[in-house]
Amino acid sequence: MYEAxxxxxxxxxxxxxxxxxxxxxxxxxxxxxxxxIGRAKKYEGSEQKKDAVKSGRDRKRTRS
Structure with a gap:
């Protein structure tokens, strides 16, 4: 998908x-x-992984 x-x-x-x-x-x-690289309008992956990424972003923002 992103290879090219x-x-x-x-x-x-x-x-x-x-x-x-x-x-x-x-x-x-x-x-x-x-x-x-385009982004999908709707996320179709693991909700657990999505939540983990969001949590990591939130932690990074509070440290800055």
Whole structure:
């Protein structure tokens, strides 16, 4: 489902690794266009996992 988007992002990162000079890096980085991975409107997974993620987010927010 996300494979094509992730693969494209990976190719763009590989292109950055190949740069040897700042001018090459600047050209490549301005052309990066990371893909937006869509989200399902309705969650269809485990309610326990969903609640665990929400709980973790809430704990992180209270610590910040």
């Amino acid at each position: 988007s992730v693969q494209d992002d990976l190719y763009q990162l590989y292109a950055l690794q190949k740069c040897e000079h700042f001018s090459q890096w600047q050209e490549v980085i301005t052309g990066i266009n990371f893909k937006n």
